[in-house]
Amino acid sequence: MSDATQNTSQTGPLRHFLQFRDFSREEIEYVLGRAQLIKDKFKRYQPHHTLHDRTLAMVFEKASTRTRVSFEAGMYQLGGSVIHLTSSNSQLGRSEPIEDTARVVSRMVDLVMIRTFEQTRLERFAAHSRVPVINGLTNEYHPCQILADIFTFMEMRGSIEGKTVAWIGDANNMAYTWLQAAEILGFTLHVSGPKGYQLDPKLTGQVAPHVLREFNDPMEATKGAHLVTTDVWTSMGFEAENEERRLAFNDWCVDAEMMAQAHPDALFMHCLPAHRGEEVTAEVIDGPQSVVWDEAENRMHVQKALMEFLLLGKQ
Numbered sequence: 001m002s003d004a005t006q007n008t009s010q011t012g013p014l015r016h017f018l019q020f021r022d023f024s025r026e027e028i029e030y031v032l033g034r035a036q037l038i039k040d041k042f043k044r045y046q047p048h049h050t051l052h053d054r055t056l057a058m059v060f061e062k063a064s065t066r067t068r069v070s071f072e073a074g075m076y077q078l079g080g081s082v083i084h085l086t087s088s089n090s091q092l093g094r095s096e097p098i099e100d101t102a103r104v105v106s107r108m109v110d111l112v113m114i115r116t117f118e119q120t121r122l123e124r125f126a127a128h129s130r131v132p133v134i135n136g137l138t139n140e141y142h143p144c145q146i147l148a149d150i151f152t153f154m155e156m157r158g159s160i161e162g163k164t165v166a167w168i169g170d171a172n173n174m175a176y177t178w179l180q181a182a183e184i185l186g187f188t189l190h191v192s193g194p195k196g197y198q199l200d201p202k203l204t205g206q207v208a209p210h211v212l213r214e215f216n217d218p219m220e221a222t223k224g225a226h227l228v229t230t231d232v233w234t235s236m237g238f239e240a241e242n243e244e245r246r247l248a249f250n251d252w253c254v255d256a257e258m259m260a261q262a263h264p265d266a267l268f269m270h271c272l273p274a275h276r277g278e279e280v281t282a283e284v285i286d287g288p289q290s291v292v293w294d295e296a297e298n299r300m301h302v303q304k305a306l307m308e309f310l311l312l313g314k315q
């Protein structure tokens with residue numbers, strides 16, 4: 001019997017959220033709807049203790065502010081508790097195999113969130129886990145962030161179906177996750193980044209033109225977009241490339257001129273942390289079209305709905 005099939009704590013088959021496309025459109029819509037209910041109750045100070053006595057283990061092999069606080073506060077608000085592990089405060093930092101960590105941790109907790117490097121490392125953990133595993137960011141994907149971003153868009157502008165999202169900058173874990181979301185939820189993704197930092201066709205495969213359009217010129221990519229979004233020029237784990245990236249990305253700064261190309265009602269999002277004066281100007285990120293603080297807060301509401309769904313199914 002595999003580690004995973006020994007699981008006995010689930011109401012149905014063991015599910016993970018390792019990348020956005022692990023969920024169907026209908027499941028994503030359910031989680032986002034449930035997040036709205038959970039958020040509304042939070043704002044009214046109404047208790048929502050659906051995960052009473054459940055424990056979440058959070059494993060961080062990279063730094064975090066938002067992911068840690070949103071998962072930790074969220075789990076306590078659901079009536080559960082949290083264990084925080086890092087490479088330096090656990091045996092992971094002393095070369096204990098990730099498979100052994102998964103086997104042990106998942107015998108003692110109900111749910112695991114991991115932030116790590118390669119997606120394959122996350123998949124190895126999940127393959128040996130008895131409980132659901134959530135991707136808290138890998139080099140390849142950041143699905144919880146995109147859940148929060150889409151929730152934020154829907155809160156402010158309604159359905160994202162048929163809309164255009166412009167991704168400006170590095171084709172990183174956020175860009176690849178936006179692409180999965182566009183395919184599932186039916187919107188168009190415009191992507192523009194400097195040569196050498198664009199989407200890899202070997203990873204994207206064939207994508208329909210109504211789902212993905214790539215542009216050399218970021219001003220063209222932003223034209224008519226309902227949402228303009230970007231990220232730091234150097235993601236975690238790529239710090240050695242800092243200087244060459246600084247030169248390559250010089251024209252990929254979201255500024256007022258770029259935002260003026262977008263739809264008049266366009267929103268600006270950034271998953272944070274941001275470097276003002278690099279990938280975005282202070283005028284834009286601190287300006288009226290920016291919704292970055294709601295976007296950050298919404299991490300907590302959507303992840304509460306996600307944890308509840310993985311452990312309890314639909315309510």
Ligand code: CP
Pocket residue numbers: 063064065066067068137145271272273
């Ligand atoms: N956006 C995001 O994941 O933030 P942290 O790196 O602070 O967790």
